[in-house]
Amino acid sequence: MVSSDGLKTWFDYQLLFLGLAITVVIATVVWNRLVSYLRTLLLAAPEFDPGTPTFALAVTGAGILVISLLITLAGLLNRERL
Numbered sequence: 001m002v003s004s005d006g007l008k009t010w011f012d013y014q015l016l017f018l019g020l021a022i023t024v025v026i027a028t029v030v031w032n033r034l035v036s037y038l039r040t041l042l043l044a045a046p047e048f049d050p051g052t053p054t055f056a057l058a059v060t061g062a063g064i065l066v067i068s069l070l071i072t073l074a075g076l077l078n079r080e081r082l
Contacts, residue, residue, distance in 0.1 A: 049055070
């Protein structure tokens with residue numbers, strides 16, 4: 001006979017895998033839409049040169065911003081609860 005704890009654990013894992021599958025599908029759809037939108041922007045223009053210093057500064061600034069946000073988020077999540 002199957003125990004109720006074992007059934008509950010199995011059900012929890014099934015929900016976890018289902019949620020993971022749904023997340024992957026949603027992330028794939030969002031990624032495809034984002035890429036198709038970005039192709040219509042200025043970056044796809046023939047006169048755009050990714051070798052310019054302005055582009056390098058923009059990429060560097062975006063990277064620093066993302067790293068700063070991740071450090072801030074990690075600090076907020078690791079605070080001790082009062």
